[in-house]
Amino acid sequence: MLRPKVPTMPQPTSLITPPAVVEPTAVIPHQDNTPAQVTPAPASARPTVQLTPGAVAALIGGGTAVVLVVGAVLVSMLLAVAITGASVAICALVIRSLINSEAKRH
Template sequence: MLRPKLPTMPQPTGTVTPPAVVEPTTITPGSPTTRQAPTTPAPVSARPTVQLTPGTALALVGGGTAVVLVVGAVLVSMLLAVAITAGSVAVCAVVLRSLLASDAKRR
């Protein structure tokens, strides 16, 4: 009733050409040429250089500190959630064990 329907592979149509045979060619070594270094100086970039002023350095330090504090708070909260979950599972296990032990004593 619930059988999976497997697709059939399509058959090739027309004539199939055999793969082309690649014949190796001989390599003739060329004469080595010496390259001379360019004499023109490299062009100067049109982009302005980034200057780190005391204000921007303070902003970078403050931003980095904020990122570290936020990531730390998230990790600590995740650890606390895992610890609370483990504690509640342990309490449930103790209660279940107690209920099963008292049930066995009654019989």
């Protein structure tokens, strides 16, 4: 049916610069056989984190709250999708019924 036309490249209207010529060069490998000196990392100046029983309880409570909130949001989104689908199905049934009853009258 419809065949697209492939555009042809028109003749250039401006000056064309030739491509640059790259000449290969010799690669000389480095011949150093001295081993590298490895120094150990300095000890961290930060204090270690110590969890108290109250901090552990707060972490558990906070994690539980996050899980419950995310779960409630996901369940509410699923419920919204289900309600929307059911209402669209009901609308389709009503419209089909109206079209069928209108066709029977004529």
